[in-house]
Amino acid sequence: MGRFMDVALSEAQAAASRGEVPIGAVVVKDGAIIARAGNETRALNDITAHAEILAIRRASQFLCDERLTGADLYVTLEPCTMCAAAISFARIRRLYYGAEDPKGGGVHHGARFYAQPTCHHAPEVYTGIGEVESAELLKEFFAKRR
């Protein structure tokens, strides 16, 4: 699990070097990475181009299936509400995330989407892997922007 989060962290780092908010994600199926992405909202002029959305979209292209049943998603930061819902729609089996996001998270904060009656599939959620590295990347990025 640590090695998959390491790849997500390297995607986050790559995003930072492009001037994007440093968040990275990978989708894993049967022990192999089938998609990886960093944030690309600025490059794509697309506010929905969060790392998770791009990784899910790429994994669906790879599998030719809009549902990623049995796949796991690793992301460096707690998914926002938009991404939490997309992860549910894609039928992700397990969600592993690094740092918590009290201001924008939608899993353990705010909308807590997986606990809503309108959520029809909830992944198993595991937290804390890569938490320190992920938080550090974000802190550095926003400190530089100020």
Added chain:
Amino acid sequence: MGRFMDVALSEAQAAASRGEVPIGAVVVKDGAIIARAGNETRALNDITAHAEILAIRRASQFLCDERLTGADLYVTLEPCTMCAAAISFARIRRLYYGAEDPKGGGVHHGARFYAQPTCHHAPEVYTGIGEVESAELLKEFFAKRR
């Protein structure tokens, strides 16, 4: 407002004819439609390709801006939680939706995203325009599929 919802309804109808769940959306700025879309989750193999997400993405391309400040979005069904959050991120000014969606909606049901402390921009929300036509389209579509 009715004429913009009519265009959203025609996008929903076009989606149905392609075998997609009949939901349509348009983005309006300064009195003109700048983007329109119907659901394309099947065609694109992309569970995130809801009408609202596609319309927002196309409007951002058109304006070369990931934020749609001052733009309004018309959609035939209450947005799901994913789309409700995307609408917030895009800084949509006013959201007009047709039918309510108690099972999957994220505006007035379930996550009620705009009422969450993790929501940092909430559009003004107007409901009921085109409600009957929108509900009828969905009912017909799901009746045929059974």
